[in-house]
Every structure is written in structure tokens, then in C-alpha cells.
Amino acid sequence: MFELRATWAKAGLSILAVVTAVTVVLPVAWVGALSLKTGREVYNQKFLPDEWVPGNYITAWQEFGLGGYFLNSVFVTVVSVVLTILVSLLAAHAFTWLRFPGSDVVFTLLLLGIMIPPAALVLPLLIEARHLGFYNDLFGLSLVYVAFGLPISILIFRGFFAGIPGELVESARLDGAREWKILFRVIVPVARPAVVTVTILLFLANWNDFILALVLMRDADTYTLPVGISQFIGQYATPHELIAAASIIGSVPVFILYLVLERRFQQGVTAGALKG
């Protein structure tokens, strides 16, 4: 009786997994198919193109100057992810191993950052950016991403660190290591799954961000990929097949990063859930 119920439960879960996968994969496949269609075919009902046009990718890259947007996105994302991870590792180390008066209050305040969506802060951010001189500046945009990325990164790192035996830190201290060495030589290697998880999450968020880049960047040569692609939309005609091709090109780095780090990412998500 129990076995029968387990089999049914397994079957039910499998069906749910397939439905979820199809729901997620279908739009991506649709954009992929769209990117290979001709302009005339875009509005027809068929899923696959009659005439395959891989040249859409070259056209999109050349005509819309994707190369420049791509480099901007790489700069902004890499700088922001590296800075966020560095700062949040230091902060999480302090919150976990160097308890100081009021640390819990500071930590709670920091977590408020997760609850406020970036879109709600667009206007004050714009004013602040103008005053502080980082409006229309790629490094300035990176700093904004760092600010928005810090709370979630610190939360994940702190959760992971809390699961690391305190004796490891104490032992390193007695062995003569200074705090930064304890963090980078002892803790970070142990917390590699968490670092990978945060890297992917931040990369995804910053690479795909549209609203902040749109508001804080004025000149076309400072546009990141999502903003650059949105410029394809014309008043009278929109080349949907080229937008689709550009979107696929834009997702390639995220796919590659995920595929390279996939195993560690899953490890990190599980470990964080159990130990956090």
C-alpha cells in the first residue's frame, strides 16, 4: 500500500517537473526559433521557421553595434560582481566571527536592503548619481549594482559561514593567522560553493538589469546590452527577429557561466539551505 502511494507520488512529481521544465524552456526555445526567422515570418503561427536565417546574428551584431554594448555589460558586471563578493565576504566574516556591539542591529538594517526593490529607488538614485558625479559613468553604475547586491550576498555568506565550525577560525587564530588570512586562506576555500552561488546570482542580476542602466546611462556609448537591445525598437518598425538574436547573444555568457559552475551552484544552494 505504502509502495503504491510512493509510486503515485513519484509519478506526480515527475509530471510536475516536466510541466515546469516545459514552461521555462518554451519561451527560450520560442525566442531561439524567432531569431532564425525572416522579418516576414515573424508574425506567422508556425513555431519553426520555413526559411532558416542564421545571418540574423551577424546582422544584429554588426548593424546595432552589439560589440560595444557587450563590452560595457562585461565591464559593469565583472567589476560589480568582484567588488560585491569582496566586500560581502569581509562583512560576513565580521558579522559571523568578530561579533561587535550592535552587530545584530547593523545586520538587520542591512537586510532591509533586500526588501526594497531597485525600481522604487530610481528617482532618488538618479538625483544622488548626478550630485556624486557617477551619472552616465560605467564604474558609477557598477557601484550602484554593488550597493544592491551586498545585502543578499552578505545574507548568503553569513548563512554559510554559520555552518562552518568555529574551531576552524579559532585554530587559525592560534596558529598565528591574521583575520584577512583566516578569511581568504581558511574560510573562502571551504565556502567555495557559496561564493559560486553568489557569483551566479549577482552575474545574472547585473547582466540582465535594465531599469537602473536605462536611468543612469545617458549616452549610447555607455549603454549595456539590455538597454542597447531596447534601442532596436523603432517608432514604425521593430525587427523582432534581430531583437531575438541579440537576446540570445546576450544570454550566452550567463549560460556559459552557469554550465561551468553548475555543480558547485547546486551544492551551494543546498548547503545554504541546510546550514543557513
Next chain:
Amino acid sequence: MAEISFRAVTKVYGDGTEAVTSLSLDIGDGEFVVLVGPSGCGKSTLLRMLAGLEAITAGEILVDGEVVNQVHPRDRDVAMVFQNYALYPHMTVFANIAFPLRQARVPSAEITKRVTEVAETLELSEHLKRRPAALSGGQRQRVAIGRAIVRQPKAFLLDEPLSNLDAKLRVQMRGELAQLHATLGVTTVFVTHDQTEAMTLGERVAVLNDGELRQVGTPQELYHRPADLFVAGFIGSPSMNLLKAQVRSGEAPGGPALDFGAAGAVAVPEAAVELCASAPRGADLVAGIRPESLLLRDPEVSSKDLPRARVCFTELVEPETYVHLAGDFSGVDPGDPDAPPRDTLVARVRSDRAFRPGQEVALEIGGTGLHLFDIDSGRTIR
């Protein structure tokens, strides 16, 4: 090597819990001292304060005459071995042992030389390229010890280092630790809750309970001259039998006897006559009888006046048997939170004597294992 002194050291945690109360203890240069006591007695806190991992609320800790209260752990020049080994899991055995030397910026050639020597001493040479996960519990413990000895510190602090090992390995490591101490001669402070470990390893043993130092002395002193009920009950396995009794004049002319109330009275052995003479006659006190001093006689052939008891069960621990007995005795709680008060008695006899549950025996006291304690203060009557 170093002399270590605790001067009226107190530790109170933020929530008001007093873990250590005004504790004073001097540890000599090169001495092996064991801190022992039940869980929560403050022994690990004391060790952590010595290492600098816990702040001291009051008092002073001195290493080689220098107050180290405010000295950072890395500057105290003490090495610690933790219960869970605390090995760096991503580093090889070599890197683990070399870690403290690298922090001290010792030249590479010197690091290789010292790590190789330590690995040879601890029989780890074959495993230097392995990671801790690929080692057995005993090997991991050796790596932790290697990491501690490689830097030649002033003192070794060992916090229950054998608790995670199985019984056989524990005995083996105990021997290796004793040998290592004999070779290196470094001041060692060893924390354990296991009194057997304490008695076999320590040159001196400090018994703690409720954050207070109850007695410090050689294992023999603790066993044969316990300062109070707690030490008497804690040290020794099986524990001392602690029973409510009165001293009165015995049947033999001039000889005192111990009266256990309803259970009857028994003459005290010759070795304890003087002791009983100093005890107040007719007043309630606690009699402590070591299991090996509780003699079991055949009731058919012994005096009718001897107290009687019934065998509950026996434990065979070759070459001895522990015989658990019940009778009309009132057991006394020694104050050890890990050991519930006991109304049954334990006698330790040779395993070739057979006892069956329900069998009646007559009790006598022999040898030097009788102790008397004040029933109110718990202090030993001498």
C-alpha cells in the same frame, strides 16, 4: 615551555551564567595537568581563556610570569588541539601541519624539514599529500597534534582530543600522548570529562564542578584522599559507594563500628580506626566505601550482625566482576549532575567468584577504601 598561573579567574557570560568562579591554579614548567569534571563544569572555558579565545571577566592568567589577559591568541605562543580536530579540509596533511609555520614566515626549507620530522614522529609520512577527508579518525587526530607540536609552542592545550575516537584507538592515542609529552616535555593542559583518561594521563589532575576547583593533586591523592564528596564520587570507576551512616562503638572492645541504620552495623577495618576516632560519635555522616573495599561474605558462615544485601545484577569486566547490590541503605548524592544518586552498592570482586541475582550476601569493609564525609558540608573528615 612555560609556567602557567590562574589567579582568581572568573568568567561570567553575557546572560549572567557564571562558568568559572574565582579559580586559582598553578601549573609547573613541563607539567602535564588534566582538568576534569562533568559537562558544564567550566573546564573548557578555563582552557579557552588560557588560549585567549574567551575574555576573562575577573582575575589574571599568567604565562611565564607575564599577565596575558589582553594578549591576542596568536601572540600567546600556545597551541591547541580541538575535540573535532579543526583541520583545514581543503589543505593536504603537509599544508595543515605547515600552516602555523607559514604564518610565522619560517623559510620554506625549514618548514619542509620540520614538517617531515613531525610527520615521522607521528607516523604520518605516507599521508602528507592526502587531504583530511581521506584519513581515519586517529590519523586526523595525529595531524592536529602535528600542527600543534611543529611550532614548538610554550604550552599545549588539548580540549577533549580523544572524545571522537573509538575505545581502542582512544587507549592507543592516550599512550602516544603520554609518550609524546615525555619526549617533548612541554607544559600540557588537557581537558576531559573522562576520569579514566584524567587519571591515566595527568601528572596532576584538577577536578572542577560548577566552575569551582574542588581539588588538585596527583591521581593517587585524588583517589585515596578525596577532598570532598564530589571528588570522592567523581574519581574512580565504578564510583565510590556513598551511604548515610553513624560512627558508634563496635562489638569488639574499643573498636568503632559504622551503623547504617536499618541495614545494620559493621566493624571498621584497622586502617580506618584512627579516622573513625576523629569522627563525632552518633552524628549522621557519609561513609564512602570504594567498591574494592566492600567485601562480600557468605551469610551462612558470617556473623549474624553484619549488614545484608541482595545481588541485583553483575557486570563481568575481566579479570573482575562488578556486583551491584541492594539493601536498606540510604545513598547520598555526590553532586555530580552526570551521575544520578544511587541507592544500590557496587562491590568489585575477582571474576572467578560467582553471584546470581537475588542471592543474599553479608557485607564487610576491608582495606583502606573507607572515607568519612561531613553530611552538611561534604568535606572529608580526616
